Every structure is written in C-alpha cells, then in structure tokens.
Amino acid sequence: MSITIKNDTDIEKMRIAGKLASEVLDYITPFVKPGVTTGELDKLCHDYMVSVQGTIPAPLNYAPPGHIPYPKSICTSVNQQVCHGVPGEKILKSGDIVNLDITVIKDGYHGDTSRMFCVGTPSIQAKRLCDITYECMWLGIAQVRPGATLGDIGHVIQKHAEDSGYSVVREFCGHGIGKKFHEDPQVLHYGRPGTGLKLQQGMMFTIEPMINAGKRDIRQLGDGWSIVTKDRSLSAQWEHTILVTADGYEVMTLSAGSPPPPAFIRT
Ligand code: MF3
Ligand code: CO
Ligand code: CO
Secondary structure, three states: OOOOOOOHHHHHHHHHHHHHHHHHHHHHHHHOOOOOEHHHHHHHHHHHHHHHHOOEEOOOOOOOOOOOOOOOOOEEEEOOEEEOOOOOOOEOOOOOEEEEEEEEEEOOEEEEEEEEEEOOOOOHHHHHHHHHHHHHHHHHHHOOOOOOEHHHHHHHHHHHHHHOOOEEOOOOOEEEOOOOOOEEEEEOOOOOOOOOOEOOOOOEEEEOOEEEOOOOOEEEOOOOOOEEEOOOOOEEEOEEEEEEOOOOEEEOOOOOOOOOOOOOOOO
16 A cells, blocks of 8 residues: 545545534534433434435444444444444443544545534543543644654554553554545554654644553454443544644634634644
8 A cells, every 4th residue: 555645636625524423423413412322323423424415424334454344334432441442232321421423424535524422411530531632632732733743643542642641542543544444554653753653744634642541552343343442441533634734734624613722723
C-alpha cells in the first residue's frame, strides 16, 4: 500500500463526506439518554444515513483480513470498551460513557469521526478522562502541517495522556482515508518528536487516540470485534479526519454540533 495525495476534487468530496459523518453524531446526540440501547442507537443512525443522507454506513459488513464481517452500522463502545463495540441489547444507564464512531461513504469517499457522550450524570473521573482524551486529539491535530512528522503527533498525545496518569492504547491507530476506509499511513498515538513519516500537503488521515484510565493492555471479546481494557478500567476516544494543508491542517469532520476545540488551540 502507499499514501495517496488528495487533489482538489478528492478534497471537496472528503469535505462533504466528513461533514455528513459529523452530522450523524449531531442527529443522534439527543437520543443518548439513560434507558436507550446501543442497538437502538445503531438503528436510528443507520436509518438516518441511508434514508435521510443517502450515505452508506461503511462499517456494515466491513471485513478486513482476520475479521468476520462487522454486523452493524456504527460502533458503540461503552465504559471499559476501547473501540469497535458492537451495538446490541445493552441498555445505557446514568454514569456510563459511550463512544459513537461513525463512518459514512458518500460519492465513493469516506468520512470518519467519533465523539464521547456522558449518559445522564457522569462521575468526575469519567468526565476528566473524556476531557483529557479530547485535548489529546486536538494537541495531535495542532501538530499537523507540511514538514511535521507523525512522531510529533504521537508524542504530544502520549505526553498529555501519561502526564494525566492515563495510558495510550498501542494496537489501534489513526489511518489514511479517502476512497478506502483504511489507507496508509498508520498514525500512532505515541512516539518521539521528529521521527516517522514527514507530512506533505494533500495527505489525509484520522487522529483517533484511545486513552485508558488504567493500564494500556486490551483484549478482544468473543464477538470477534469489541475491544475492552484488560483491567476493566474506563477508556475514551475521539476522532477527526484531517487534511494537511499548505500551512497547517483542515478538519474535514466538523458540523454545527461539533464541540469547539479546547481553549489552547488557536484556529
Ligand atoms: N471507524 C473505525 C475507525 O475509526 C473503524 C471501525 S471498523 C468496524 O477506524 F468495522 F468496526 F466498524
Ligand atoms: Co478511523
Ligand atoms: Co472511526
């Protein structure tokens, strides 16, 4: 595989797909309340994507090497679930935290974004984990410009997470994205400044740190997809799709309901 450089047509189509993915999160937000099941959230998002937006839910039947086809249209990762949580009968209750990860295909292009949601009233610890993970994602995004390296991105994410007493999941990473769901390069959420691939204008990839309140170790559940922390500690994740521009970055996955960047980010 190799890294694709996006032309103006690609970029315009990725803007559209990215905004649509984010708008699914805007749409589902009022439904994320105590008593709803993750399966109901999946069905609502599926129907919104297919019937309202005319988008294709990229996860549905997605089958990368070594995996059974993914059976649902979104990922719902609750509490100690790290990523790829499969929606089902699970009822959300006050105090839960849940990541909803949306990937849509529009006109052949992918938009991939996720947010954390606090169900009802969160504990102080759970809210802090969600907030620090959001800051980690944005610290990584703010590194993006031509000439910076992937190691610069990973380093600031790892430093903020570990300085906060948390750990970074190593087995999953951000990824190039475009006409394919997962392209090169792999975007690690840990690393050393100045190492790794040098960024060039026109590259497009996700930044999607998974941060655990406890140890970094993970395991896969028997459903073949859901990933949980080995020590059952809480885990959080946020994701945006990012373009390297001439002098910095553009976030492709913004919409009216996107939370603002942390105050320390100058835009
Ligand atoms: N959206 C996830 C990502 O950010 C991938 C989900 S793959 C699925 O890369 F099959 F689990 F949906
Ligand atoms: Co992704
Ligand atoms: Co995603």
